[in-house]
Amino acid sequence: MKKIKLVKAEHKDVRIMYEWSNDPTTRKNSFSMKPIPWDEHLEWMKKKLVDSNCLFFIGIDEGGNPIGSIRIDKEEGKGVISFCVAPDRRHQGFGEAMLAEIDNIIDPELDIDELIGKVKPDNIASICCFVNNGYIEKERDERKIVYAKKCP
Numbered sequence: 404m405k406k407i408k409l410v411k412a413e414h415k416d417v418r419i420m421y422e423w424s425n426d427p428t429t430r431k432n433s434f435s436m437k438p439i440p441w442d443e444h445l446e447w448m449k450k451k452l453v454d455s456n457c458l459f460f461i462g463i464d465e466g467g468n469p470i471g472s473i474r475i476d477k478e479e480g481k482g483v484i485s486f487c488v489a490p491d492r493r494h495q496g497f498g499e500a501m502l503a504e505i506d507n508i509i510d511p512e513l514d515i516d517e518l519i520g521k522v523k524p525d526n527i528a529s530i531c532c533f534v535n536n537g538y539i540e541k542e543r544d545e546r547k548i549v550y551a552k553k554c555p
């Protein structure tokens with residue numbers, strides 16, 4: 404497993420998050436595929452950074468460089484995971500490593516019993532990340548597969 408650490412996202416990460424979020428593959432794999440305008444992104448990120456129902460992290464590699472982001476949004480008592488690896492760092496094990504690290508830092512204050520991932524059926528890299536981290540397929544339709552894992 405790749406060595407990474409997760410640090411809390413901060414306002415200084417707003418630009419890099421904008422770039423990663425608007426990368427064409429990220430948009431293609433998202434359920435809302437339209438490009439995200441800067442102003443909308445800025446407002447969205449400001450809210451997320453202070454949202455007590457959200458844990459928002461940046462993944463950092465051994466050299467201290469940011470390699471991606473991972474977020475847990477509390478929805479109906481469950482933690483919904485969103486993650487993204489920097490376009491030039493994909494397919495090197497970082498997605499899998501960030502997802503694994505989440506198990507070690509789940510905040511008890513968030514009070515969730517289950518982690519959930521919603522993935523488009525053609526997003527093979529994301530599917531592999533969830534399956535390799537012990538998530539179980541819970542639902543599937545033509546638009547999405549829902550993976551779930553009980554909180555450790």
Ligand SMILES: CC(C)(COP(=O)(O)OP(=O)(O)OC[C@H]1O[C@@H](n2cnc3c(N)ncnc32)[C@H](O)[C@@H]1OP(=O)(O)O)[C@@H](O)C(=O)NCCC(=O)NCCS
Pocket residue numbers: 428429432433486487488489492493494495496497498499500521522523526527528529531532535
């Ligand atoms: C999805 C994403 C987060 C995965 O992170 P990643 O660092 O690229 O993936 P990893 O390198 O950790 O690979 C995880 C697994 O997927 C496999 N994999 C990676 N890319 C693959 C590809 N293109 N085709 C098939 N398998 C692939 C790897 O072999 C690995 O499986 P293994 O350990 O059994 O060999 C990343 O690709 C990304 O940011 N994509 C765009 C945004 C996105 O789709 N986010 C998720 C929305 S649900």
